[in-house]
Amino acid sequence: MVRTPLTPEEHERGERLGRLLREARTASGRxxxxxxxxxxxxxxxxxxxxxxxxxxxxxxxxxxLAGTLGLSLDGLLVQCELMPVVGTA
Known part of the structure; x- marks a missing residue:
C-alpha cells in the first residue's frame, strides 16, 4: 500500500494538535x-x-490522550481544522 504524501495543511494540523496536547500536558504539570x-x-x-x-x-x-488530559475531542477538532497554509509553493 502506498500512502499519499501529506499536504502542507495536513502537516500544519498535526503540528497544531501537538501544540495543543503539549500545552494541556504542561498546564497540568505532568x-x-x-x-x-x-x-x-x-x-x-x-x-x-x-x-x-x-x-x-x-x-x-x-x-x-484527550481523555487523559481532560480535553474535549470536539474542542480539539475545532482547533485543528484544516486551514490553507499561506506562502508555500
Missing part, C-alpha cells in the same frame, strides 16, 4: 512519561505527536 503511561502509549510516541513528527496519529490515540 511529564511526557506520566501522560503517555496513563494513555497507554510510549513516551516516544507522545513526543513525536507533540513535536509534529507524527502528524496523523490514530483516532484512538488522540481519544486516549
Amino acid at each position: 511529564t511526557i512519561v506520566e501522560v503517555a503511561a496513563a494513555a497507554g502509549l510510549s513516551a516516544e510516541t507522545l513526543r513525536k505527536i507533540e513535536t509534529g513528527r507524527a502528524p496523523t496519529p490514530a483516532f484512538f490515540t488522540v481519544a486516549a
Whole structure:
C-alpha cells in the first residue's frame, strides 16, 4: 500500500494538535512519561505527536490522550481544522 504524501495543511494540523496536547500536558504539570503511561502509549510516541513528527496519529490515540488530559475531542477538532497554509509553493 502506498500512502499519499501529506499536504502542507495536513502537516500544519498535526503540528497544531501537538501544540495543543503539549500545552494541556504542561498546564497540568505532568511529564511526557506520566501522560503517555496513563494513555497507554510510549513516551516516544507522545513526543513525536507533540513535536509534529507524527502528524496523523490514530483516532484512538488522540481519544486516549484527550481523555487523559481532560480535553474535549470536539474542542480539539475545532482547533485543528484544516486551514490553507499561506506562502508555500
